[in-house]
Amino acid sequence: MTEKFDAIVVGAGPAGNAAAYTLASAGLKVLQLERGETPGTKNVQGAILYSDALERIIPDFRNEAPLERHIIEQRMWVLDDDSAIGTSYRSEAFSSDRPNRYTILRAPFDRWFSEKVRAAGALVICETTVTELLQEGGRVVGVRTDREEGDIYADVVILADGVNSLLARKAGFHGELDPxxxxxxxxxxxxxxxxxxxxxxxxxxxxxxxxxxxxxxxxxxxxxxxxxxxxxxxxxxxxxxxxxxxxxxxxxxxxxxxxxxxxxxxxxxxxxxxxxxxxxxxxEGGYKAIPKLYGEGWMIVGDSAGLVNAAHREGSNLAMTSGRIAAETVIALHGKGLPCSQENLAVYRAALDESFVMKDLKKYRELPEVLHGNPHFFSVYPKLFNRAAHTMLTVDGEDKHSKEKTVRRSFVEQRSLLGLMGDAYRMWRATR
Amino acid sequence: MINIQEKLFQNRYRVDDGRPHIRIRNPEICTEDCQSQACTYACPAACYTLEGKAVTLTTDGCLECGTCRIICSEHQNVDWAYPRGGHGILFKFG
The missing domain is CATH 3.30.9.90 (D-Amino Acid Oxidase; Chain A, domain 2)
Known part of the structure; x- marks a missing residue:
């Protein structure tokens, strides 16, 4: 294959599909490579689809995308060994004609998204693993695949190859993930x-x-x-x-x-x-763990760029948004006849910084460190909350003042007054 | 004891016979130098098993997550690549 593409997108998950769809819709010559038998067969997510991110790419997706259920209620449970305390929010407003969140199954959903990418004019080739990036004079010029005569060239390569991000690591753009x-x-x-x-x-x-x-x-x-x-x-x-x-x-x-x-x-x-x-x-390293997002002839999007808001369990929306913004960056340069140099691709990072993607990640930048340093958030507090509820909800002839005292004492015994105040401060600082 | 094989039995795979995509670089490091042998309990598909002190790897049930490579941070003894295109786990639902 000696023809050259305007852009190669590696991977057909939410980030890759968003990028390839946006590029192809603008008339660019796009090749997308996917290692799965069909798009979706290698992809795993919970999975919640956040409508807004997809709506900005495919406004009428609700008419055709394989959606499971629209979410009208969110429960949050904190468990002890044989009990659970929690809160929930349920609203009829979530049943509007444009629901905000859906559950999806990634295999059928990704297959659908990929059909849209093809229909927009991109060439999508599956069962093809990209093994490394081709570089010439410090510039990414294409990819090497596991197919025979599998070198392919493009003006820019968008890396949407997922959390393991093997290609950028192999090229030395960033190091291995920290456990x-x-x-x-x-x-x-x-x-x-x-x-x-x-x-x-x-x-x-x-x-x-x-x-x-x-x-x-x-x-x-x-x-x-x-x-x-x-x-x-x-x-x-x-x-x-x-x-x-x-x-x-x-x-x-x-x-x-x-x-x-x-x-x-x-x-x-x-x-x-x-x-x-x-x-x-x-x-889940958050803001501080985000690697370099672009360079000479390359950009990195979605999970491979570490764009996950762990506190809110959001990732696929950050993936789609980063894929779209990366594509828009390339489209603008292409329109002006400018090369996808590091200098010109800086627009991608700037646009991400202006979006909810980086604003949200920045908001929680201290959270990973705080959670590492305070394991009692996941061990001591769940027990304390459950036992407090149990004490207050058990009617046994003991007066409520005494019950409250028992609850207060259990918290202070476990964490001390200063400890409790410190925990509240740390949580505030990590999420402000 | 949880039978992980029963879980993996529900999954669809196209195994690339004779071409494992993950290799232990130097088995002696696992036996002699590695204290934690974390791969033997952290791998979600139990691809790594202990035979005496030796670690054996069978990639047939691999879910291609990357845990073994990252958790081997001290010794970096896992040579990890994706399977050839079209091979390995094929998620039905994902």
Whole structure:
């Protein structure tokens, strides 16, 4: 293949598809390479789709995209060994004609998104692994693939190859991920009849519920679990930092089994048929761990750039937005006949800085460090909150003043007054 | 004891016979130098098993997450690449 492309996009996840679609729609000659049999077969996510990010790329996606349920209720649970305390927010307003969030299954969703990319005019080649970037005089000029005579050239290469980001690492653009900055999540999908699912979660039609979970199920590790309702299935998963898995020596699938057996969870998935088990890494280093995002003839987007807002469990929207902005940068340069040099691609970083992507990551820049230094947020507090609720809700002849005193004492014994104040301050500082 | 094989049995794979995409660079490092042998409990597909003190790797059930490569940060003894195009795990739902 000796022809040259305006742009090569590596990977067909949310970031890559957003980039390829935007570029092709503007009439650029785009090649997208994907190592899976079809787009989606290598991709794993919870998965929640955030409408806004996709709407800015494909405004009428709701008419055709394979969506599971629109989310009308979010529950947050903090678990102890055999109890759960929580909050929830549910609103009819989330059932508008333009719902804000949906559950999706990534395999069918990515396949659909990729069909849109093809229809927009990009050449999409699957079952092709890119093995390295081709460089000439310090400039990326194309990619080498695992196909015969597999060198392909382009004015710019957009790296959307996912969290492992092997290509940028191999090229020396950034180093290996730190186990403290990456979470390993495992999950299963359990199929249930639609009516059973609607009954269990108090929903009708295509309404959906998500439950975000913290506490005893992570064995004190920095991490959370989740349960998402799909049309006829439930996705249930749990993820913790790799550095913590290394310390506790608890296998990830053991955590998942415990989660499934927790008395607050087990009845929700009972009778379901498990049809897939998946694992995936999530870059959670945040703002301070973001690598260099562009250089001579290359840009990096989505998970491969570490663009994940772990505090809010958002990633795919940051991926789509960064992919779109990277593409818009290339389109503008192409229109002016300017090269995709490092200097010219700086516009990409500047535009990201102006968007919610970098603003949100910046807001939580201290959070990873605070969580590392304060493991009691994931071990001590879940227990204290659950026991406090238990004390206050048990009617046993003891007066309420005495009960409050018992609760207060339990907090002070575990953390001391100064400790409690320090924790509140640290949490404020990490999220302000 | 959780039977991880039962979980992996639900998954779809196209194994690239005889061409494992991950290799242990120097097995002696695992046996002699590595204290944690973290890959043997952190791998979500239990691809790494202990036989005595030796670590054995079978990549057939690999979920291609990257955990083993990153968790081996002290010794960097995992030579990790993606499978050839079209091979390896093929997620039905993802």
């Amino acid at each position: 403290r900055n990456v979470a390993l999540a495992v999950k299963e999908i359990h199929f249930l009849p639609e009516e059973t699912l609607q009954g269990r979660f108090n929903i009708k039609g295509s309404e959906g519920v998500v439950i975000e979970i913290a506490g005893a199920v992570t064995h004190g590790m920095v991490g959370t679990a989740f349960l998402y309702t799909n049309r006829e299935s439930i996705t249930l998963g749990i993820g913790c930092l790799l550095s913590d898995f290394k310390k506790t020596r608890v296998p990830p699938y053991a955590l998942l089994e415990e989660l499934k057996q927790h008395p607050a969870i087990a009845p929700l998935i009972e009778g379901g048929e498990m049809k897939e088990y998946a694992a995936h890494l999530i870059p």
